[in-house]
Amino acid sequence: MRGLHSDTGYLLYRIGLRSGQLFNAFLQESGLRLRHYALLRYLTTTEGALQRELSARLGYDPSAIVGLVDDLEKLGFAERRPSPDDRRSRIVALTENGRAFLRDSHEAGRRATSDLLQPLDTAERDTLHTLLQRIAETELG
Amino acid sequence: MRGLHSDTGYLLYRIGLRSGQLFNAFLQESGLRLRHYALLRYLTTTEGALQRELSARLGYDPSAIVGLVDDLEKLGFAERRPSPDDRRSRIVALTENGRAFLRDSHEAGRRATSDLLQPLDTAERDTLHTLLQRIAETELG
DNA sequence: GGACAATAATTGTCGACGTCAATAGTTGTT
DNA sequence: AACAACTATTGACGTCGACAATTATTGTCC
Numbered sequence: 001m002r003g004l005h006s007d008t009g010y011l012l013y014r015i016g017l018r019s020g021q022l023f024n025a026f027l028q029e030s031g032l033r034l035r036h037y038a039l040l041r042y043l044t045t046t047e048g049a050l051q052r053e054l055s056a057r058l059g060y061d062p063s064a065i066v067g068l069v070d071d072l073e074k075l076g077f078a079e080r081r082p083s084p085d086d087r088r089s090r091i092v093a094l095t096e097n098g099r100a101f102l103r104d105s106h107e108a109g110r111r112a113t114s115d116l117l118q119p120l121d122t123a124e125r126d127t128l129h130t131l132l133q134r135i136a137e138t139e140l141g
Numbered sequence: 142m143r144g145l146h147s148d149t150g151y152l153l154y155r156i157g158l159r160s161g162q163l164f165n166a167f168l169q170e171s172g173l174r175l176r177h178y179a180l181l182r183y184l185t186t187t188e189g190a191l192q193r194e195l196s197a198r199l200g201y202d203p204s205a206i207v208g209l210v211d212d213l214e215k216l217g218f219a220e221r222r223p224s225p226d227d228r229r230s231r232i233v234a235l236t237e238n239g240r241a242f243l244r245d246s247h248e249a250g251r252r253a254t255s256d257l258l259q260p261l262d263t264a265e266r267d268t269l270h271t272l273l274q275r276i277a278e279t280e281l282g
Numbered sequence: 283g284g285a286c287a288a289t290a291a292t293t294g295t296c297g298a299c300g301t302c303a304a305t306a307g308t309t310g311t312t
Numbered sequence: 313a314a315c316a317a318c319t320a321t322t323g324a325c326g327t328c329g330a331c332a333a334t335t336a337t338t339g340t341c342c
Contacts, residue, residue: 005274005277007250007251007254008254008258008266008269008270008273009160009163009164009253009254009257009258010160010164010175010179010254011270011273011274011277012153012156012157012160012257012273013157013158013160013161013164013175014157014200014277015153015157015273015276015277015280016153016154016155016156016157016158016160016161017154017157017300018280019150019151019153019154019157020154020157021300022150023150023151023154033327033328034151034154035328037145038145038151041145042145050290050291051290051291051292052289052290052291059155059158060329061329061330061331062290062291062292063291063292063293063294063329063330063331064328064329064330065291066291066292066293083290086289086290086337086338087290087336087337087338088289088290088291088336088337088338089289089290089291089337090290090291109148110148112150113148113149113150113151116150116153116276116280117149117150117276118279119275119276119278119279119280120272120275120276124272124275125149127268127272128149128269128272128273129149129152131261131265131268131269131272132149132152132153132156132269133146133152134260134261134265135156135257135258135260135261136146136152136155136156137260138259138260139156139159139257139260158329162329174298176298176299191319191320192319192320192321193318193319193320201299201300202299202300202301202302203319203320203321204300204301204302204320204321204322204323205299205300206320207320207321207322224319227308227309227318227319228307228308228309228319229307229308229309229318229319229320230308230318230319230320231319231320
């Protein structure tokens with residue numbers, strides 16, 4: 001029996017942790033964390049999303065979404081709007097400030113991932129990305 | 142600008158979290174967690190390791206190693222032996238019970254990873270493993 | 283139409299985790 | 313002999329992810 005590094009699942013766990021650390025390091029100066037950033041970037045794909053939807057798509061607990069949107073609202077990067085057809089729901093949407101922040105930080109974000117994938121050449125990175133996306137589609141929805 | 146799922150680093154982060162969850166689920170009945178399991182499996186690769194060495198190889202803080210070895214000692218899966226040439230150090234080694242536990246749980250462990258990698262065929266799993274190992278060598282030592 | 287289940291957001295709690303500072307005991311150096 | 317470096321340990325702190333409970337609102341069913 002060999003060490004755990006022979007196990008793909010464990011490698012994913014370890015490298016995933018490291019990747020989160022790199023993301024958080026690049027976000028540090030902005031006062032955001034990876035989860036805020038993920039939420040912001042998800043908002044770019046939609047006009048506005050219910051918190052419920054954010055929870056499902058990002059894989060965070062609904063209770064976690066509350067605090068994240070609170071923080072983003074305080075920074076002026078996102079806002080809650082009342083839903084026209086359901087007074088329970090609130091629609092979360094990017095603000096202009098949020099869009100500007102994403103534009104400015106885009107390069108730094110790419111660099112975080114690029115650091116991690118440094119040992120791989122371009123073709124290998126593509127391969128890795130494709131394989132991971134297949135897993136993500138099945139496992140994370 | 143697209144969502145974060147287009148970013149390989151973020152995918153690694155998300156899938157890594159999921160992998161850790163699957164491992165912990167399979168370990169639940171044994172009372173261990175992924176970190177204990179990783180330590181146990183590392184011990185199979187060596188006659189005995191200083192806690193300092195475990196910290197470096199597994200990427201856990203030295204203070205975390207203390208608690209993990211405590212737990213494993215209580216369960217009888219590992220033991221601390223005095224180091225002959227340095228009274229500061231303790232050598233951590235697998236016990237016979239520890240070896241038996243690893244034998245018994247080996248299949249379940251493989252299944253946890255196999256579940257996660259289900260969307261991939263054998264060749265793709267090999268490819269993924271190779272790429273991850275390249276990253277791990279550079280990033281994790 | 284009225285009772286009741288289901289849903290959206292929120293609050294609070296809990297254990298696990300990663301990081302860091304501080305300490306005691308031991309060794310190496312000069 | 314004095315002092316720096318190292319090993320294991322303890323303790324503290326903030327973050328993170330999972331869960332239970334609550335409030336307000338909507339949908340369903342008889």
